[in-house]
Amino acid sequence: MEATTEQKYTFKDFASDQEVRWCPGCDDYVILRSMQKALPEMGVKKEDVVFISGIGCSSRFPYYMDTYGMHSIHGRAPGIASGVKLANPNLSVWVMTGDGDAMAIGGNHFIHVLRRNINLNIVLFNNEIYGLTKGQFSPTSLVGQKTKSSPYGNTQPPFTPGELALGAGARFFGRIGGNVPKDITQMLIDAHKFKGTSLIEVLQNCVIFNDGCFNNITDKNVKEDKQIFLEHGKPMIFGKDRDKGLVLNKLKLEVVTIGENGVTQEDLLVHDAKEKDPTLHQMLVRLEHPVATGIIRSFEDVTLEEREDALTKQVKANSKFKKTDDLFFSGETYVVK
Amino acid sequence: MLTDKMKLQPEVVEAVVIRFVGDSGDGMQLTGTQFTDTSAMFGNDIATFPNYPSEIRAPQGSLYGVSGFQVHIGSVEVSTPGDNLDLLVAMNPAGLKTNLYALKPGHTIIVDSDAFSKKNLEKAQYATNPLEDGSLENYRVIQVDMSSLTKESLKGVEGLDNKSITRSKNMFALGMVYWMYGRSKEHTIDFFNKKFKKQPHLIEANTKVLNAGYYFAETLELIPNAYTISPAKMNPGTYRVIMGNTATAWGFLAAAEKAGLELFLGSYPITPATDILHELVKHKHFGVKAFQAEDEIAGIASAIGASFAGDLAITTTSGPGLALKGEALGLAMIIELPLVVVNVQRGGPSTGLPTKTEQSDLLQAMYGRNGESPVIVIAASTPSNCFNFAFEASRLALEHMTPVILLTDGYIANGSAPWKIQSVDDLPEIKNRITKVAPEGVWHPYTRDVETLARNWGIPGTPGLEHRVGGLEKDSVTGNVNQAPENHQKMTEIRAEKIKRVQNNIPEIETEFADSGDLLVVGWGGTYGSLHSSVKQINKEGYKNIGLAHFNYINPLPKNTEAVFKKFKKIVVCELNAGQFVKILRINFDEFKFLQYNKIQGLPFGNNELIEEFKKIVD
Numbered sequence: 001m002e003a004t005t006e007q008k009y010t011f012k013d014f015a016s017d018q019e020v021r022w023c024p025g026c027d028d029y030v031i032l033r034s035m036q037k038a039l040p041e042m043g044v045k046k047e048d049v050v051f052i053s054g055i056g057c058s059s060r061f062p063y064y065m066d067t068y069g070m071h072s073i074h075g076r077a078p079g080i081a082s083g084v085k086l087a088n089p090n091l092s093v094w095v096m097t098g099d100g101d102a103m104a105i106g107g108n109h110f111i112h113v114l115r116r117n118i119n120l121n122i123v124l125f126n127n128e129i130y131g132l133t134k135g136q137f138s139p140t141s142l143v144g145q146k147t148k149s150s151p152y153g154n155t156q157p158p159f160t161p162g163e164l165a166l167g168a169g170a171r172f173f174g175r176i177g178g179n180v181p182k183d184i185t186q187m188l189i190d191a192h193k194f195k196g197t198s199l200i201e202v203l204q205n206c207v208i209f210n211d212g213c214f215n216n217i218t219d220k221n222v223k224e225d226k227q228i229f230l231e232h233g234k235p236m237i238f239g240k241d242r243d244k245g246l247v248l249n250k251l252k253l254e255v256v257t258i259g260e261n262g263v264t265q266e267d268l269l270v271h272d273a274k275e276k277d278p279t280l281h282q283m284l285v286r287l288e289h290p291v292a293t294g295i296i297r298s299f300e301d302v303t304l305e306e307r308e309d310a311l312t313k314q315v316k317a318n319s320k321f322k323k324t325d326d327l328f329f330s331g332e333t334y335v336v337k
Numbered sequence: 338m339l340t341d342k343m344k345l346q347p348e349v350v351e352a353v354v355i356r357f358v359g360d361s362g363d364g365m366q367l368t369g370t371q372f373t374d375t376s377a378m379f380g381n382d383i384a385t386f387p388n389y390p391s392e393i394r395a396p397q398g399s400l401y402g403v404s405g406f407q408v409h410i411g412s413v414e415v416s417t418p419g420d421n422l423d424l425l426v427a428m429n430p431a432g433l434k435t436n437l438y439a440l441k442p443g444h445t446i447i448v449d450s451d452a453f454s455k456k457n458l459e460k461a462q463y464a465t466n467p468l469e470d471g472s473l474e475n476y477r478v479i480q481v482d483m484s485s486l487t488k489e490s491l492k493g494v495e496g497l498d499n500k501s502i503t504r505s506k507n508m509f510a511l512g513m514v515y516w517m518y519g520r521s522k523e524h525t526i527d528f529f530n531k532k533f534k535k536q537p538h539l540i541e542a543n544t545k546v547l548n549a550g551y552y553f554a555e556t557l558e559l560i561p562n563a564y565t566i567s568p569a570k571m572n573p574g575t576y577r578v579i580m581g582n583t584a585t586a587w588g589f590l591a592a593a594e595k596a597g598l599e600l601f602l603g604s605y606p607i608t609p610a611t612d613i614l615h616e617l618v619k620h621k622h623f624g625v626k627a628f629q630a631e632d633e634i635a636g637i638a639s640a641i642g643a644s645f646a647g648d649l650a651i652t653t654t655s656g657p658g659l660a661l662k663g664e665a666l667g668l669a670m671i672i673e674l675p676l677v678v679v680n681v682q683r684g685g686p687s688t689g690l691p692t693k694t695e696q697s698d699l700l701q702a703m704y705g706r707n708g709e710s711p712v713i714v715i716a717a718s719t720p721s722n723c724f725n726f727a728f729e730a731s732r733l734a735l736e737h738m739t740p741v742i743l744l745t746d747g748y749i750a751n752g753s754a755p756w757k758i759q760s761v762d763d764l765p766e767i768k769n770r771i772t773k774v775a776p777e778g779v780w781h782p783y784t785r786d787v788e789t790l791a792r793n794w795g796i797p798g799t800p801g802l803e804h805r806v807g808g809l810e811k812d813s814v815t816g817n818v819n820q821a822p823e824n825h826q827k828m829t830e831i832r833a834e835k836i837k838r839v840q841n842n843i844p845e846i847e848t849e850f851a852d853s854g855d856l857l858v859v860g861w862g863g864t865y866g867s868l869h870s871s872v873k874q875i876n877k878e879g880y881k882n883i884g885l886a887h888f889n890y891i892n893p894l895p896k897n898t899e900a901v902f903k904k905f906k907k908i909v910v911c912e913l914n915a916g917q918f919v920k921i922l923r924i925n926f927d928e929f930k931f932l933q934y935n936k937i938q939g940l941p942f943g944n945n946e947l948i949e950e951f952k953k954i955v956d
Contacts, residue, residue: 016805018817047800052642055808062805063818068797070645071807072638073668079603079635083642083650084797086626087601091646091797109638112631312621319622324590327620328758332524333577334378336568336757 011036013046016066027178027204028057028125032064034184035123041185042192044092051094052081054101056132057206058125061096075106078113078122085120089305092192093120100130103139103159111168114197116304121191122199124161125178129210147209161201162285162296166278172198173285174295177218177227178205190295196303217291230284230294232273235265238290245269246287253283255290273298350566352411354419355514357507358436359428361395361404364507368426369406370753371511375524377578377755380568381410384720384866385753386418386941391608391692398460403435410518412567416719416866418752420943424517426510428452428483430461437473445477447513449506451484481553483509490549496538505546512550518566522547572757579756581720581749582609585653585679586616588727590623591759593649595728596735596767601648602627603639605658608691609747610681613653633661637678641665644674645806647771647796649731651677656685656698659742660705666740667706670832672806673783673792675734675741675769679727682746682863684939693939694748696862697914702742703892703921709829711836713737714892716744718865721756723749726889728764735769737839738791744891746863746913748941770794775801782806782816789842790835839893846886846895853904854882855955859931860911861888861918864942868911871947878948880955891918894925902929909934909954911942 014036022028039049049067053059055074062069068091072080077095085093095113102110102124113122129147130136136149140161144153162173172194174187184202191198203214217226228238228246236246243258245268256263273295275281281297321327355372357365366387377383386407395402409419422440427433429452440446453468467473468480487506491497508525515522526544533539579587593600602625604614618627626643630636637652644650654662659680669676682698684690702714713733717726723745730743771794772780782804783792795802804816812819813827848857850872860868865887872885886901888894902908909932910919916933923931934950936942 045800047803048798050646050797063807065805067803068645068795069805069807070642070672071805071809072641073664073808076634076638076665079630079638080642080645082630082635083601083603083628083639083644084646085642086628086639087599087643087646087648087650088798108631109635112635308626312624315621316624321620321622323761324587324594324623325760325762327590327623328577328587328760329575331577332374332378333575333758334380335575336380336571336573 007045009040009046011040014039014066016064018063020064021060022057023208025207026057027127027202028061030178030181031123031125031184031202031204032061034181035065035188037181038185038188038192041189042092044192048090049092049094050081050084051096052077052084053096054106056098056101056130058096058098059101075101075104076109077101078106078109081120082113082116082118085118086305086308089119089309095120095122097122097124098131099124099126099128099138099140099161103161103164107139111164114165114168114170114199117169117171117196117301118304119195120197122197123188124199124201125204126161126201127204127206127210128158128213129206131206131209135209160285163282165199166282166285166297170199170297171196171299171301172295173201173281173297174199175201175203175285175291175293177203177214177223177293179218187295190298194298194300196301226290227293228287228290230271230273230292230296232271232295232298235268235270237265237268253287275299351413352409352415352419353423353518353566354407354409354421355424355426356405356407356422356436356439357426357510358403358405358432359507360397360431361390361392361402362397362504363404363428364504365404365406365428368507368511369408371525371528372514372520373408373753374578375515375520376408376410376518377576378524379520380571381412381566382415382569382571383411383578383753383755384409384415384418386748387751389692391690398429398431398457400431400435400461403432405432405436410566412569414569416870417941417944420945424514426514428507428510430457430463430467433467434461434463440476442475443477445479446473447479447481447510449483449510450480451482481513486549486553487546490545491542494538494542494545497542501539501542505543508543508546509550509553512547512552513554516551516554522551571755574757576755576757578753579721579724580612580751580753581717581723581745582612582681582751583616584721584723584756585717585727585743585745585750586613588724589617589649589651589677589731590620590625591724591761591764592728592731592767593625594623594761595764596649596731596769598647598649598735598769600625601640601643601650602653603630603636603643603650604628604653605630605633605636607633607655607658609683609750610653610655610658610679612750613679613681633658634665637662637665637669637676640676641669641674644669644676645797647794649735650675651679651731653679653681655681655683655691656701657688659698659701663706666712667708667710668808669740670706670710670712671808671811673738673832675738675794677727677730677734677741677743679730679743679745681750682744690939692747694746694863694941695913695937695939696744696746696864697917697937698744699861699891699914699917700920702744709833711833711892713739713741713836713839714744715741715890716862716888717749718862718887718889720749720752720754724756724759732765732767733839733842735767736791736842737789737835738770738794739836744862749863771796772799772802775799781814783811783814785831789838790831837893840896843890843893843895845897846888846901848884848886848901850876851882851884854884855906856883856951857902857905857908858883858885858911858951859888859908859918859922860885861891864911864913867942867944867947871942871944871951874944875948875951880952883951883955888918891921899926902926907932907954909951911935911947913937913941
């Protein structure tokens with residue numbers, strides 16, 4: 001784990017001198033500010049923080065953080081971040097990515113970084129559109145969605161990021177709206193604390209090319225009825241009047257109303273984010289009404305670095321090679337006089 | 338089957354070339370390697386050429402499934418695996434058919450006559466049995482019922498199935514060849530003891546067969562001990578036999594130790610580069626972090642990340658993999674991080690000839706990226722100097738803060754040679770550009786060394802050096818994004834000039850055999866052995882004014898290149914491609930007329946073809 005510090009930072013310590021260049025009103029500002037507020041709470045030293053990004057609007061993120069950072073190439077941030085973390089496990093490493101960067105051009109790296117469970121964090125800005133290339137459909141765009149590259153409507157069915165991630169073995173998956181800075185900040189802190197690869201999907205509104213795409217989920221007036229915010233150990237309850245909840249009916253999740261048909265709060269499912277078996281977590285990420293937010297899965301497992309470290313220690317302890325010369329002069333050598 | 342003609346008297350010769358051929362499952366690589374190691378320990382100079390199909394187990398007996406291992410051993414300097422064979426050991430008809438062309442007339446063939454069945458002859462497309470139809474009249478053919486004799490010698494060994502028995506007949510052949518050349522069996526018996534530690538019956542079986550072959554040759558006096566090869570005159574020192582890919586891996590181990598950095602390898606398996614990965618994963622005791630990534634791109638991406646975090650980072654690949662890494666290499670170039678990319682070249686384009694050698698990735702290494710993106714390109718030229726050039730690639734990357742492409746090829750990567758072991762203490766220093774402590778005032782990542790133009794290296798974890806790098810064009814000092822027209826031109830020029838100034842940190846090119854004269858033979862990379870021995874040979878034949886300039890540094894070229902070229906009347910550039918280095922030379926030195934000699938067959942140059950070509954040019 002990263003070294004902690006006594007030094008108390010404020011969010012200003014993490015803001016770089018670069019002018020932020022996202023479109024006015026973009027949710028990316030919310031994520032940036034939430035990150036700058038979360039970092040002082042993590043107790044991590046500023047010089048130990050590294051942001052790695054790929055290409056896209058979200059990937060400009062590292063330029064705005066006064067930490068170490070790399071704005072790399074399209075889709076490859078997970079590979080670069082893996083190298084950073086394996087080279088120096090003391091660092092707090094963050095991958096900032098979007099739906100195209102992570103799931104289209106970088107899809108292979110995205111699934112493999114989740115499979116390996118390196119202790120790094122991924123923040124996926126999902127706006128269901130390509131922003132920086134000006135409005136083409138993405139791997140999360142809906143069927144029928146009209147975009148610059150689908151003028152008659154998109155014909156390619158989308159990924160659900162959480163479903164893909166859990167399928168790839170993700171140990172930590174959280175989903176959150178792009179308009180709730182405090183919740184984002186808390187989730188970033190939780191992701192940091194989690195040992196292993198953590199993935200946060202932010203439902204991030206693109207004001208220019210896909211404005212309002214999450215309004216029916218994240219809008220203040222509807223979110224309590226349209227979202228179920230999950231918390232580990234608490235019943236799966238939602239609704240403006242806190243009277244709706246989830247039960248398991250055969251192999252499906254079902255919405256029930258407390259007080260109707262004899263349903264009480266005790267009948268509701270209790271969220272267990274730490275369960276190893278991801279079956280219920282998969283059902284939750286697929287749920288459309290309501291949409292599950294919060295930390296859906298948080299199963300702690302051995303990390304790749306831990307496995308590597310244990311092996312290295314074992315090999316070092318048993319090896320007769322301390323310096324390369326020991327190797328070069330070992331085995332079958334012969335002397336020419 | 339032996340006649341008096343075959344009973345030769347022992348004869349002292351300087352060098353012999355032996356080729357073992359058989360099915361790809363016959364263990365020819367192992368047989369050849371054992372003979373090589375034994376001869377090296379005897380004190381011979383050696384050079385090897387394994388040649389095998391890309392199929393793991395091609396259909397038995399087929400012509401395309403033949404696997405071969407050629408070794409050249411000498412009491413004199415040996416720099417190639419040799420053109421023509423003194424001895425061909427053929428374990429089946431297909432091996433005989435595909436390799437007979439290389440045997441010198443009057444020289445020896447050992448065959449397993451048991452393998453010359455009707456079925457195998459058909460598979461090898463022989464209408465009649467060559468052992469019987471007189472077609473081998475010009476050679477000395479030694480027919481041995483090797484399969485039967487192997488079976489016979491293993492009577493009474495418990496726990497062997499038929500497959501294990503058949504598969505050990507290669508050791509019978511090896512035993513025979515050991516006796517012919519007066520070699521000791523001890524090295525190979527030691528090898529059995531180690532390899533089959535937990536299967537004592539296999540130690541017993543293999544030793545028995547090896548002895549059976551040896552004594553078959555000796556006690557029955559069927560084969561005279563025809564050749565004696567004395568130890569070669571080599572520089573004093575401690576030696577070992579090393580394969581090119583192993584030498585490459587060890588060069589990186591040495592560089593990391595010398596530079597005081599940890600070694601990180603990000604790689605994806607690809608023939609013929611994978612053995613470097615295989616070697617480096619073993620060395621966790623030195624703290625080597627070897628990461629097998631999900632693809633070629635993640636291989637280089639992880640290395641870039643490790644370099645950003647302060648490791649000596651490398652990635653290894655072959656041609657198609659380098660194509661995949663191109664974009665990421667451009668990133669490493671623009672963010673100016675040290676990185677070594679090894680390309681063990683193979684026959685291309687596309688999947689091409691995965692197990693065969695070629696030098697056709699030179700232009701890809703030079704120019705295979707978008708935008709103006711110069712990197713250092715260097716090439717190793719022998720199996721053992723892969724060590725030095727892996728070390729050198731690391732040194733240049735770290736001292737100049739740039740990616741370096743190290744080109745080797747399948748021929749030197751899989752070939753073995755004696756290596757005079759170099760202690761890390763005797764290797765040159767490697768400086769790095771790490772800023773350990775933040776200085777008073779401002780620190781900028783793109784502040785440069787005035788001599789080399791190499792930038793500062795600020796490692797995450799160092800307080801006060803927090804900074805951002807990226808693929809967008811950056812300001813010449815701060816590294817912040819700056820796409821202003823003048824800045825882009827300035828940065829493009831700085832990056833080019835930085836690579837050019839590497840000339841001040843590399844040796845000049847030296848010519849061999851002649852400093853001036855009628856013809857300068859020019860080569861680069863893995864063709865050194867062939868070019869060296871051909872030019873040496875032609876000088877011996879009385880052509881005194883033919884020199885050799887063999888390049889290891891390609892971008893930038895050594896400073897004195899032009900001066901060297903001026904001293905010769907004619908220049909011929911020899912390459913295993915359609916003419917790539919010659920293009921680079923023409924761009925740089927348009928005052929010379931460069932002749933070309935090119936071969937694109939997936940095979941190394943032969944001495945004879947080169948000598949013939951040189952004579953044609955000079956005469």
